[in-house]
Amino acid sequence: MPQQKSTKLSGTANAVLGLLSFGEELSGYDLKKWADHSLSLFFWSPASSQIYAELRRLEAPGYVTSRQVPQDDLRNKRVYRITDAGREQLITWLETEAIGSPVLKHPVLMRVWLGHLIESDRLREVIEEHRDRTAARLEDLHRDLDIVAARENWAYPELIIRWSERYYEAERDNAEQLLRELDAVERAPASNGASI
Amino acid sequence: MPQQKSTKLSGTANAVLGLLSFGEELSGYDLKKWADHSLSLFFWSPASSQIYAELRRLEAPGYVTSRQVPQDDLRNKRVYRITDAGREQLITWLETEAIGSPVLKHPVLMRVWLGHLIESDRLREVIEEHRDRTAARLEDLHRDLDIVAARENWAYPELIIRWSERYYEAERDNAEQLLRELDAVERAPASNGASI
DNA sequence: GGGAGCATGTAACGGGTTACATGATTGG
DNA sequence: CCAATCATGTAACCCGTTACATGCTCCC
DSSP states (O other): OOOOOOOOOHHHHHHHHHHHHSOOEEEHHHHHHHHHHHHTTSSOOOHHHHHHHHHHHTTTTSSSSEEEEEEESSEEEEEEEEEEHHHHHHHHHHHHSSOOOOOOEEHHHHHHHHHGGGGGHHHHHHHHHHHHHHHHHHHHHHHHHHHHHHHHTHHHHHHHEEEEEEEEHHHHHHHHHHHHHHHHTTTTSSSSOOOO | OOOOOOOOOOHHEEEEEEHHOOOOEEHHHHHHHHHHHHOOOTOOOOOHHHHHHHHHHHHHTEEEEEEEESSSSOOOOEEEOOOOOHHHHHHHHHHHSOOOOEEEEEEHHHHHHTTGGOOOOHHHHHHHHHHHHHHHHHHHHHHHHHHHHHHOHHHHHHHHHHHHHHHHHHHHHHHHHHHHHHHHHHHHSSSOTOOO
């Protein structure tokens, strides 16, 4: 086994390893979809092209193994499985990697922040859309919960989904509250000079 | 004025322009600190080196102007001010740039997700630390609110801080709830096989 | 005297995205 | 038959970080 000096893996590489750490054999394609539903809740969902790249990067030092799956059709499909070395690498990463503070990139709030440059009806519209998308996402999430809860050994992912439900509820409520406060600001005695 | 074809600005460049859109003359150094307190709430805080780079990139097409400020000492300080063209650019960006969904990068949740690879006491510790840091951050934020509320024309940034307060409160409560659910999971009839 | 903060950068690097390419199968 | 989905990648590019360099001044 080619156990060369581990050239430090990126966060994304470890995230992919994490996806595989639940024990299933998955293809790059599977991983992408899987990532869209789980990873995206607290990390982000890497582009498919990167997932394939990471898989190759993980296979070289032996953190994953792959095999070609014979399909009934002519398509070729390659599935990956985590190795003991891979699991160990992931554990070490979790232990040693510094835990930074959460980072939020929120395009809607960016617009609110720059509210003095946006027509106020448009701003309200953006927030309302966000609130509605959040509510919709919440329903999807609830469906995911049922799926995950049915599985054995998925207690921790279930906690993530429960957490995310609370998170999205708060997001929805915060948007609602924001709309109320926006009303107050805009009917206030012209304190915001540059406002449109 | 060198109004060349605008080579599309990055999100960060527009964020810096946003910081300047409140009308003050600011140095790169100021902008960095300013960003740490406001931008970081809903975007992220760029490295200082990048702020300086963006400023140069913004000055070339005339979105900002700068002037050297004579100090009493020998240090040289350059302050930047947004131009009309800059304000227009920012407005256009806000109107045309697609509003993506929020992205959250949350190292603590990543650990929860991979709870089956972490010693359970350690996991609990990580969450508790996160809860406490969040609570501390909440107090800082409350101080920022007073500062911003005292200013004229800062109604929108004030909304952001209010939103962030609610956000951090939810984060703190979610962490607390997570700890309770973690108890339940770990005293449960061994459903999580690979657990340590 | 020395450390913290002020102030501005450069160079190298890597990580990740977008856009594109290819081709097969399934379902309406 | 056409769109959607399955499935895997390559190449170009940019964005942003890290690490470093420089030198001042204020305050203990």
